[in-house]
Amino acid sequence: MTGRKRRRAPPAEPAYRPGQLLDWTDSSHWDHSGPRPCRYCGFPTQLRDSHRAPAHKTCAEDALAIQAAEAQAAYRLKGTT
Numbered sequence: 001m002t003g004r005k006r007r008r009a010p011p012a013e014p015a016y017r018p019g020q021l022l023d024w025t026d027s028s029h030w031d032h033s034g035p036r037p038c039r040y041c042g043f044p045t046q047l048r049d050s051h052r053a054p055a056h057k058t059c060a061e062d063a064l065a066i067q068a069a070e071a072q073a074a075y076r077l078k079g080t081t
């Protein structure tokens with residue numbers, strides 16, 4: 001026995017699981033005035049994002065994931081130059 005332990009990298013976790021990034025169970029995300037076109041996909045929704053803009057929760061989560069990936073890529077680029 002050498003006493004050395006081989007360490008394994010932890011299992012890769014996905015950045016987020018679809019549908020679990022945002023918690024929109026609060027009633028402030030529901031607009032009773034009626035459906036309006038989603039700011040991302042254009043289909044009608046009664047959900048509102050944190051800025052009160054019409055948005056599906058899944059569309060908002062996808063947009064956040066894209067923003068995070070872009071920020072991460074920009075950070076990596078910035079770090080190598």
Ligand SMILES: [Zn+2]
Pocket residue numbers: 038039040041042043055056059
């Ligand atoms: Zn949408």
